[in-house]
Amino acid sequence: MKKIVIVGGCAAGPKTAAKAKRVNPENKIELYTMENMVSYSACGMPYYIKGAVPSYQNLIVRTPEDFKKQGIDVFLNHKCTQILPDEKVVVFNTINNGIGETKRVEYDELVLCVGSRPYIPKIKNINLENIFQLKVLEDGIKIREKMENSKSVIILGGGYIAIEILEAFVKNGLKVTVVERNKDIMSQFDPEISTMIKDYITQRDGNLVDFVMNDEIIEFIGTKEFEGAVTGTGKVLHADFCVIAAGVIPNTELAKEAGVEIGITGAIKTDNRMRTNIEHIWAAGDCTEENCLITKKPMFAALGTIANKQGRVVGINLNTDTTGVYEAFDGILGSAVTSYFDFSMSTTGLTETKAKLYAKHTNIEPIAATITKRDKPGYMPDSNSITVKLVADKRTGELLGAQAVGVGDADKRIYTVTSALRANLTVQEFLHLDLTYSPAFSSTIDPLLTAAYKLKEEIDR
Amino acid sequence: MKKIVIVGGCAAGPKTAAKAKRVNPENKIELYTMENMVSYSACGMPYYIKGAVPSYQNLIVRTPEDFKKQGIDVFLNHKCTQILPDEKVVVFNTINNGIGETKRVEYDELVLCVGSRPYIPKIKNINLENIFQLKVLEDGIKIREKMENSKSVIILGGGYIAIEILEAFVKNGLKVTVVERNKDIMSQFDPEISTMIKDYITQRDGNLVDFVMNDEIIEFIGTKEFEGAVTGTGKVLHADFCVIAAGVIPNTELAKEAGVEIGITGAIKTDNRMRTNIEHIWAAGDCTEENCLITKKPMFAALGTIANKQGRVVGINLNTDTTGVYEAFDGILGSAVTSYFDFSMSTTGLTETKAKLYAKHTNIEPIAATITKRDKPGYMPDSNSITVKLVADKRTGELLGAQAVGVGDADKRIYTVTSALRANLTVQEFLHLDLTYSPAFSSTIDPLLTAAYKLKEEIDR
Numbered sequence: 001m002k003k004i005v006i007v008g009g010c011a012a013g014p015k016t017a018a019k020a021k022r023v024n025p026e027n028k029i030e031l032y033t034m035e036n037m038v039s040y041s042a043c044g045m046p047y048y049i050k051g052a053v054p055s056y057q058n059l060i061v062r063t064p065e066d067f068k069k070q071g072i073d074v075f076l077n078h079k080c081t082q083i084l085p086d087e088k089v090v091v092f093n094t095i096n097n098g099i100g101e102t103k104r105v106e107y108d109e110l111v112l113c114v115g116s117r118p119y120i121p122k123i124k125n126i127n128l129e130n131i132f133q134l135k136v137l138e139d140g141i142k143i144r145e146k147m148e149n150s151k152s153v154i155i156l157g158g159g160y161i162a163i164e165i166l167e168a169f170v171k172n173g174l175k176v177t178v179v180e181r182n183k184d185i186m187s188q189f190d191p192e193i194s195t196m197i198k199d200y201i202t203q204r205d206g207n208l209v210d211f212v213m214n215d216e217i218i219e220f221i222g223t224k225e226f227e228g229a230v231t232g233t234g235k236v237l238h239a240d241f242c243v244i245a246a247g248v249i250p251n252t253e254l255a256k257e258a259g260v261e262i263g264i265t266g267a268i269k270t271d272n273r274m275r276t277n278i279e280h281i282w283a284a285g286d287c288t289e290e291n292c293l294i295t296k297k298p299m300f301a302a303l304g305t306i307a308n309k310q311g312r313v314v315g316i317n318l319n320t321d322t323t324g325v326y327e328a329f330d331g332i333l334g335s336a337v338t339s340y341f342d343f344s345m346s347t348t349g350l351t352e353t354k355a356k357l358y359a360k361h362t363n364i365e366p367i368a369a370t371i372t373k374r375d376k377p378g379y380m381p382d383s384n385s386i387t388v389k390l391v392a393d394k395r396t397g398e399l400l401g402a403q404a405v406g407v408g409d410a411d412k413r414i415y416t417v418t419s420a421l422r423a424n425l426t427v428q429e430f431l432h433l434d435l436t437y438s439p440a441f442s443s444t445i446d447p448l449l450t451a452a453y454k455l456k457e458e459i460d461r
Numbered sequence: 462m463k464k465i466v467i468v469g470g471c472a473a474g475p476k477t478a479a480k481a482k483r484v485n486p487e488n489k490i491e492l493y494t495m496e497n498m499v500s501y502s503a504c505g506m507p508y509y510i511k512g513a514v515p516s517y518q519n520l521i522v523r524t525p526e527d528f529k530k531q532g533i534d535v536f537l538n539h540k541c542t543q544i545l546p547d548e549k550v551v552v553f554n555t556i557n558n559g560i561g562e563t564k565r566v567e568y569d570e571l572v573l574c575v576g577s578r579p580y581i582p583k584i585k586n587i588n589l590e591n592i593f594q595l596k597v598l599e600d601g602i603k604i605r606e607k608m609e610n611s612k613s614v615i616i617l618g619g620g621y622i623a624i625e626i627l628e629a630f631v632k633n634g635l636k637v638t639v640v641e642r643n644k645d646i647m648s649q650f651d652p653e654i655s656t657m658i659k660d661y662i663t664q665r666d667g668n669l670v671d672f673v674m675n676d677e678i679i680e681f682i683g684t685k686e687f688e689g690a691v692t693g694t695g696k697v698l699h700a701d702f703c704v705i706a707a708g709v710i711p712n713t714e715l716a717k718e719a720g721v722e723i724g725i726t727g728a729i730k731t732d733n734r735m736r737t738n739i740e741h742i743w744a745a746g747d748c749t750e751e752n753c754l755i756t757k758k759p760m761f762a763a764l765g766t767i768a769n770k771q772g773r774v775v776g777i778n779l780n781t782d783t784t785g786v787y788e789a790f791d792g793i794l795g796s797a798v799t800s801y802f803d804f805s806m807s808t809t810g811l812t813e814t815k816a817k818l819y820a821k822h823t824n825i826e827p828i829a830a831t832i833t834k835r836d837k838p839g840y841m842p843d844s845n846s847i848t849v850k851l852v853a854d855k856r857t858g859e860l861l862g863a864q865a866v867g868v869g870d871a872d873k874r875i876y877t878v879t880s881a882l883r884a885n886l887t888v889q890e891f892l893h894l895d896l897t898y899s900p901a902f903s904s905t906i907d908p909l910l911t912a913a914y915k916l917k918e919e920i921d922r
Contacts, residue, residue, distance in 0.1 A: 011905070020628075030525070037869055041838055041840065041900065041905070043898070043899065043900050043905070044838060044840055044841075047840075047841065047900055047901070052841065052842050053840045053842070058839075058840035059840055114767070123783065127689060160899075164899075181733050187901075208776045224690075229548075293895070296482075303898065303908075304898060304905050305716070305895075305898035305905050306895075306904065308905050308906055309906070312914075318653075320701060325921075329893070331895075332895045333895040334895075335895045335896060335897040336898075336899075337897035337898065337901075337902050338899045338901065339899070339901050339902070344899050344901075344902070346792050346902075347897075348895065348897065364752065377502055377505060378509075378519075379502065379514045379519035379520055380505075380508065380513065380514070381513055381514070409873060411873075411897060411902045411903075412872075412873025412874060412876060412877070412902070413872060413873060414897050415873060415874065415876060415877040415894075415896050415897065415907075415909075416873075416876040416879070416880045417880075418877070418894050418895050418896055418897070419877045419878075419880035419881045419884070419886065419894055420880045420883075420884070421886075422881075422884075422890060422893075422894055422895075423661055423880070423881070423883075423884030423886055423889075424884075424888065425852060425883065425884055425889075427879070428863045429883060429884075430880075430883075432770070432790070432883075433876075433879050433880055433883055434754070434766075434792075434793045434794040434795075434796045434809065434879050434883075435506070435766065435796060435876050435879055436796040436797055436798035436807050436808075436809065436872060436875050436876065436879070437764060437765060437766035437796075437797075437798065438504065438621075438625075438798045438799045438800070439502065439504050439508055439795075440507045440508070440799065440800050440805075441798050441800070441807075441872045441873075442500070443763050444472070444504070444771055445767045445768075445770070448876075453773075460786075
């Protein structure tokens with residue numbers, strides 16, 4: 001019997017707890033979270049704000065009682081303040097009933113699932129009321145409440161979360177100004193693909209959505225409450241509230257203080273069994289960095305699906321001493337997807353931009369091809385256009401990445417490429433894939449394959 | 462300059478012509494078809510019958526004039542009657558203006574894209590009026606016309622085409638009796654999956670659809686027109702018309718007479734460049750057999766997507782003498798998909814049933830796992846249930862096949878597995894796939910991965 005202490009209660013933490021218990025029911029497992037709820041879908045919050053999910057309670061996967069039934073003890077409102085590896089103790093500040101109290105908890109194994117937090121740029125008057133971030137469930141609840149009594153909003157940032165809450169706000173009729181520092185929104189995609197995304201939004205909702213590009217907020221206006229913002233180029237924007245969605249940074253401070261090694265991405269470094277450099281301390285989820293399966297270099301991706309997979313791996317590996325079984329988490333491809341109403345945008349592996357950056361340090365020769373095509377035969381009433389971009393290494397023909405966007409079914413097509421990338425398929429192998437076909441689902445030659453044909457021609461040129 | 466004669470005008474033929482011309486515009490290309498139109502989507506016919514596609518003309522991809530512009534001569538109403546390899550001549554019976562005439566056409570290279578035809582069981586009174594098959598576009602036009610003036614129909618068969626026209630008839634309010642010789646409809650799936658498909662149809666449309674299983678039609682009733690049918694077990698069924706959709710058989714008679722080798726599946730045998738055993742005669746599309754990438758044995762699959770891919774390959778290889786380039790068509794996985802209204806059904810590789818048959822001749826140890834799960838988080842309003850079954854070889858852990866069915870997004874998930882099968886991924890590799898994730902598109906751990914986890918546990922047991 002060993003005592004496993006898990007810090008963090010959103011995704012990786014609960015998954016670790018459940019798996020570790022399932023593998024060996026003898027384990028004593030305690031899960032601590034600073035929040036007042038546990039195990040919920042953070043990714044679902046934009047859909048709660050939008051109104052597609054009626055209650056925030058729908059987002060809760062399991063309650064402390066559910067964990068109790070499984071033999072896992074959950075401690076809410078416990079903020080971790082210190083890790084003492086030499087004593088194998090972790091210190092919490094309990095914030096129950098408004099009274100702070102210090103609590104020392106001993107562990108045999110400690111799992112850090114301490115997550116990430118929104119990156120907050122340095123902006124004057126950042127502490128005004130009605131400036132929100134979207135990280136924990138409480139944030140989501142507050143933003144929805146505020147939205148329901150508002151007519152306009154500023155979103156700082158233009159990435160995945162920004163696009164999802166943009167949809168939520170537009171759906172609810174708000175005037176939205178998106179302020180993006182870069183020249184493109186969704187800069188995880190290649191520039192011309194990002195442009196397609198922005199064009200779609202403008203075309204669909206230009207009356208409600210205004211983009212301020214290549215610019216940043218340098219000051220918020222207001223005395224107590226937020227009233228607007230001033231940008232670096234001198235624009236003055238007014239709105240009822242503001243949401244900061246400018247990316248996330250990993251929570252690593254406590255780990256670092258305790259001597260846990262931080263990787264070059266700024267997130268906690270682990271080996272492929274999810275062990276940190278300190279014995280008996282593991283890490284999983286948003287606070288860790290991952291190995292990119294293409295470049296073999298560290299990358300940081302804060303995504304629920306990765307957190308869950310890593311939690312599962314830690315849960316297995318915490319029991320290696322008794323089971324003899326371990327599992328490796330080899331890495332990720334940077335796969336991601338979101339949508340703006342009917343327009344989906346999905347990517348995996350390297351974009352052309354990233355491949356070209358990568359090529360500076362290696363001898364790959366990035367080459368890309370883009371096609372736009374109906375996702376089903378044109379005669380089908382629900383056929384729609386999608387754009388597929390494939391990137392490969394001209395020398396070897398190996399695929400490096402893919403992007404797909406459009407009103408058509410772009411998302412699951414990228415699934416296919418994740419599988420191909422995992423297996424280092426070449427474009428020549430990929431273009432022969434025996435994809436299923438029926439007019440109800442795809443064109444005779446799927447857009448994925450059409451893109452591969454084109455890319456093959458580019459490679460052979 | 463060489464003269465390429467292509468026989469067959471649906472999918473493989475037009476694709477061969479277009480590609481061969483594109484690769485080398487010097488080629489003189491003639492395409493002959495016995496039909497009065499060319500280059501249309503045969504797979505779209507059920508959707509035309511249903512009414513989702515308003516006009517049959519929507520199904521036409523390219524007209525003879527379109528081909529002309531590309532420098533390809535199309536000859537309609539030319540029925541091939543003989544192939545004379547020694548003289549490098551192919552003989553047609555022209556049926557223009559109702560007057561049959563014999564025409565000898567010389568070729569440098571001959572491509573047989575002569576397709577398949579519905580299998581017609583031996584049934585008494587098979588020649589009554591209002592007994593249809595669905596092969597060429599004219600069939601589709603006749604069936605839709607008849608359907609519009611009818612209240613009931615018998616479908617003989619329970620495979621892909623049967624399910625698609627069943628949907629069309631139900632959508633149009635007809636009473637439908639499906640007569641299936643086997644104990645399951647859609648027997649391309651494992652029995653328990655077939656049962657789920659049948660249960661869905663019965664649950665949704667039990668008032669309109671009646672299944673007569675384990676039974677076959679032995680006699681049609683009527684004097685001039687079809688009035689009904691008698692089954693082997695003595696059931697007497699009445700309906701306004703009947704459609705025979707009991708599978709297809711390849712058109713090989715002329716090829717066989719000319720000495721072209723027929724494979725063990727009964728279809729034309731080619732090498733992986735799509736050459737038959739006779740020099741200067743090639744074959745592509747429904748009339749050929751394919752190599753199964755899993756079993757490495759011949760299989761027969763008459764699908765538009767394969768026909769198109771093979772046409773492309775022949776088009777490239779017809780020019781190898783001038784370009785030095787050739788391409789291999791290595792084989793297929795038996796991937797297929799269709800749907801019954803919102804319920805989709807998709808498969809690739811071996812089912813458990815087929816894997817067990819295959820295991821009798823090899824040393825594989827088939828093992829399978831099935832899961833049913835929401836395709837998106839339960840809190841998303843459009844989440845639906847899908848069932849995923851994965852089959853693997855217990856010895857090596859390599860995936861052998863997958864089936865997915867349900868109202869949820871089953872189809873494109875099978876795409877992912879085709880890619881994995883192509884690359885011989887193991888279950889252990891597959892379960893780590895970095896699939897894209899957003900609540901709008903999938904659950905945090907995709908059903909595919911949940912099935913893989915379960916299968917991994919079965920393998921490790």
